[in-house]
Amino acid sequence: MSKERITLTIEEDLVKEIDRTAKILKKSRSYLVEEAIRTWKRVQIERGLKEGYLAMVEEDQATAAENLPAYEAPK
Numbered sequence: 001m002s003k004e005r006i007t008l009t010i011e012e013d014l015v016k017e018i019d020r021t022a023k024i025l026k027k028s029r030s031y032l033v034e035e036a037i038r039t040w041k042r043v044q045i046e047r048g049l050k051e052g053y054l055a056m057v058e059e060d061q062a063t064a065a066e067n068l069p070a071y072e073a074p075k
Helices: 012-025 029-070
Strands: none
Touching: 012 029
16 A cells, blocks of 8 residues: 655644653554554544444334334233
């Protein structure tokens, strides 16, 4: 995959934290920023899926509540 150079302006404290982490992990700043973006993206997708599933549960419960009185169990 090709890469593109960009320029970012980031708070000094964050840059220091990136540099400390990069040194510990023996990775570049670029690597850490890429991983942070990938992680953020994955979390956003997971959050959306979770919200979707929860909405489906609520919808299914509402549908069941509406339709349950229409069903009479055989005696």
